[in-house]
Amino acid sequence: MRVLALVLVSFILIKWVIFPVRVTGISMEPTYPDGRIKLVNRLIYRYSAPQRGDIVSIGEYGQTRREMYMKRIVALPGETYFIRDGFLHVNGQRLEEPYVVNRARWQVPPTTLGEDEYLVIGDNRGMHQMHHTFGRVERQYIVGKVIF
């Protein structure tokens, strides 16, 4: 009986609450190295809004397993951001980002996020800007928060 309950709880958790993802690529280094397995909580943003600093998976949770982006939220809806020489500024203030170790000289002009938009970037800013996928994402495409 206990085994059955355990199997049932595990099934419910994996199906509707938590799902595993494997990190592919180097854009979240050094926080998450290539190949690391992480768990994503799908329900967390049903009850609270995504916060700055959250690492999230982005995409769609479809019938099949999908590739998703894994990025960090660095600016929130309505905020204005720009990147100058690799340093991110939000609402005129330079954002402290202790998770960024290497920094290439990225340049992004000032942009204001919409009411439903978040700015997401990977932690590996030592990459060339052209090789790093980042940008604005609508909340509907934020699937969940990486928990561990």
Added chain:
Amino acid sequence: LKTGLRLALLLALLAGGFWLWRVLFPGDEVLIRQRLQELAAAASFEPNEAPLVKVTNAARLANFFTPDGTVDVQPWGYQRAVLAGRDELRQAAVGVRNALASLTVEARNVEVTLTPETGQASVRFTLVGRSSRDPEPQSQEMRLDLRKLDGEWFIQRASTVEYLRP
């Protein structure tokens, strides 16, 4: 025992017949999935492809599309590209082969939605590309709209699905 054996044989025969039927007459979804794998193979190329092979393979790639087929894509870091018709597609395929030393393309997480009454289908998948230019694999969500012509599936429109905007 005899009855049991006969029943088992009958079941095995039925299973074998069903398998053979599926192999000889694959359903539309199976055909589309096969077509997608062939497309990925046609889009991939090794370094030092001979010029004639380059042109032939580019033409093969264009022939996966309907004569009026279109491509409307904007992968991350690139400008939007809109192509219409097999000639433009062929030229673009040759252009990619000239620009990159090698490319490996895979279609993952394929989801097929059929509309049998209109002879159309749409496919969502993740395109994963490894090229000589990028240090890590690039993935891109894609959507294909297909049409069945003379029993064969062709791509009418290929487009990117965007989650992140610059």
